[in-house]
Amino acid sequence: MQLDVNKTIQWMQLTNEKMQANKDYLTTLDQPIGDGDHGINMARGFQEVASKLNEGTYTNISDVLKDVAMTLMSKVGGASGPLFGTAFLKLSTKLKGEEAVKQDIFGTALTEAVSGLKQRGKAEEGEKTMVDMWAPIAQFFLGDSNVTADGLLSKAESALANIKEMTATKGRAAYFKDKTVGHQDPGAASTYLIFEALAEVWKGDSER
Amino acid sequence: MKKIINDPNEVVQDMVHGLVTAYPTKLKVVPDTLVIAREDAPVQGKVGLVSGGGSGHEPAHAGYIGKGMLDCAVAGEVFTSPTPDQVLEGIKAADGGEGVFLVIKNYTGDVLNFEMAAELAEAEGIQVEKVIVNDDVAVEDSSFTTGRRGIAGTVLVHKIAGAMAENGASLQEVKRVAEKVIANIRSMGMALTSGTVPAAGKPSFQLEENEMEIGIGIHGEPGIERKPIASADDIAAELVERIMNDMEIPKESEVAVMINGLGATPEMELFIVNKKVQSILKDRGIYVFQTFVGEYMTSLEMAGCSVTLLKLDDELKSLLAAPSEAPAFRI
Numbered sequence: 001m002q003l004d005v006n007k008t009i010q011w012m013q014l015t016n017e018k019m020q021a022n023k024d025y026l027t028t029l030d031q032p033i034g035d036g037d038h039g040i041n042m043a044r045g046f047q048e049v050a051s052k053l054n055e056g057t058y059t060n061i062s063d064v065l066k067d068v069a070m071t072l073m074s075k076v077g078g079a080s081g082p083l084f085g086t087a088f089l090k091l092s093t094k095l096k097g098e099e100a101v102k103q104d105i106f107g108t109a110l111t112e113a114v115s116g117l118k119q120r121g122k123a124e125e126g127e128k129t130m131v132d133m134w135a136p137i138a139q140f141f142l143g144d145s146n147v148t149a150d151g152l153l154s155k156a157e158s159a160l161a162n163i164k165e166m167t168a169t170k171g172r173a174a175y176f177k178d179k180t181v182g183h184q185d186p187g188a189a190s191t192y193l194i195f196e197a198l199a200e201v202w203k204g205d206s207e208r
Numbered sequence: 209m210k211k212i213i214n215d216p217n218e219v220v221q222d223m224v225h226g227l228v229t230a231y232p233t234k235l236k237v238v239p240d241t242l243v244i245a246r247e248d249a250p251v252q253g254k255v256g257l258v259s260g261g262g263s264g265h266e267p268a269h270a271g272y273i274g275k276g277m278l279d280c281a282v283a284g285e286v287f288t289s290p291t292p293d294q295v296l297e298g299i300k301a302a303d304g305g306e307g308v309f310l311v312i313k314n315y316t317g318d319v320l321n322f323e324m325a326a327e328l329a330e331a332e333g334i335q336v337e338k339v340i341v342n343d344d345v346a347v348e349d350s351s352f353t354t355g356r357r358g359i360a361g362t363v364l365v366h367k368i369a370g371a372m373a374e375n376g377a378s379l380q381e382v383k384r385v386a387e388k389v390i391a392n393i394r395s396m397g398m399a400l401t402s403g404t405v406p407a408a409g410k411p412s413f414q415l416e417e418n419e420m421e422i423g424i425g426i427h428g429e430p431g432i433e434r435k436p437i438a439s440a441d442d443i444a445a446e447l448v449e450r451i452m453n454d455m456e457i458p459k460e461s462e463v464a465v466m467i468n469g470l471g472a473t474p475e476m477e478l479f480i481v482n483k484k485v486q487s488i489l490k491d492r493g494i495y496v497f498q499t500f501v502g503e504y505m506t507s508l509e510m511a512g513c514s515v516t517l518l519k520l521d522d523e524l525k526s527l528l529a530a531p532s533e534a535p536a537f538r539i
Contacts, residue, residue, distance in 0.1 A: 074293040079317055082324040
């Protein structure tokens with residue numbers, strides 16, 4: 001994998017398309033455990049991200065990701081805004097000065113994002129939050145030195161399946177404890193879409 | 209829904225502009241934001257005090273801006289935390305070079321958004337410290353909160369931390385005194401009727417004609433118990449008892465008392481509650497240094513009240529009694 005400015009923008013545009021397509025699904029996941037607005041908020045936030053990136057001209061990845069972070073934190077709102085904002089802000093900081101990001105550097109940046117999320121959300125792994133999506137994917141990029149887009153996709157799928165069977169102990173969902181087993185976490189589901197989009201952008205690239 | 213508003217989606221904007229034009233020599237709005245600031249902010253050489261949160265709790269928080277209290281308040285949508293970019297604007301507007309102190313009520317959204325803003329401000333070279341107020345003894349871990357909720361006691365944190373900052377104290381000293389207030393303050397509330405969030409259009413919860421809810425939150429979050437309405441004396445006694453079960457107030461202690469109306473309770477009823485609170489404290493040999501009765505931390509048009517007790521020492525007494533020019537808290 002090699003991520004440059006254009007691919008980063010493509011990644012975010014495709015993420016937006018996925019958020020719009022899954023808006024109702026994400027909201028349905030949020031209704032039994034939250035205030036039922038996760039899909040609406042994420043769709044609104046990424047719509048703003050897409051227009052922001054369309055308007056701007058970018059010369060480095062870090063600036064793209066910083067605009068993504070700032071837009072998400074101001075337009076998503078609630079708890080998701082600062083959480084996704086933190087993750088992308090950490091990616092932006094860690095990738096400063098990088099022009100063509102290879103998998104190991106990307107893995108290191110994702111690790112930073114994971115520690116940012118843990119600190120901001122006061123969550124650890126295994127508590128059925130989006131941390132359980134970001135953390136295994138960070139490890140995936142730092143593991144095998146020759147990872148593939150298909151590998152990323154299957155890693156994201158298995159992480160999502162694991163989260164579904166966990167018991168929530170953090171966030172609003174924790175109120176419902178055991179009832180959350182078998183119910184998908186909305187923040188993990190939207191994180192899945194982000195990495196599904198990355199895998200597709202990456203795959204399109206290798207087929208070209 | 210029956211409200212004196214224009215567009216339900218514009219209530220916060222409309223209110224903020226109405227508020228600053230009501231006090232043109234004291235308040236200003238930071239352009240293109242919902243951040244309200246002291247007219248002379250940033251005050252050079254003074255620690256800046258910033259608070260805020262969802263709207264609907266007026267006069268909290270913008271009514272507490274002024275010499276001796278807050279420098280800035282950041283207004284979110286009704287019952288919704290302001291976003292980090294807005295809070296960051298508040299921090300910048302309050303920064304007079306000695307750092308900025310954040311007073312946050314303990315709600316998950318507020319804590320996340322204010323902490324994120326603090327990090328952004330630090331990245332821009334502004335020193336930031338914070339406290340999280342959790343004075344409500346009613347429940348742990350409710351709809352919007354991990355731990356206890358922050359309610360009316362927050363206003364006395366503003367007052368005392370504000371006086372400390374006005375005296376020229378350092379950021380660390382302001383934090384120390386704010387933490388001391390939080391360690392010694394407890395509150396609890398009750399409601400007779402619900403408020404209505406303008407954009408929702410209907411009441412957040414329903415209570416029967418003869419019912420009250422004890423320990424309710426300022427966003428209508430569930431309390432401890434729903435039961436038939438009791439007399440003012442019984443309500444006052446229950447709230448004080450639950451507070452004192454949580455925090456020991458020995459004989460001969462000095463306290464500040466706040467009887468806070470939640471939006472639709474007449475002052476007459478608040479004074480009736482106060483009468484009983486004062487007599488309970490007197491019977492227990494506790495001295496009342498100062499009493500505040502009125503609307504300090506409301507919940508739209510909720511009918512009900514909360515009681516706050518703050519245990520005082522000499523330092524807290526002198527800071528509490530120091531002058532304040534905030535429109536909603538003049539001393």
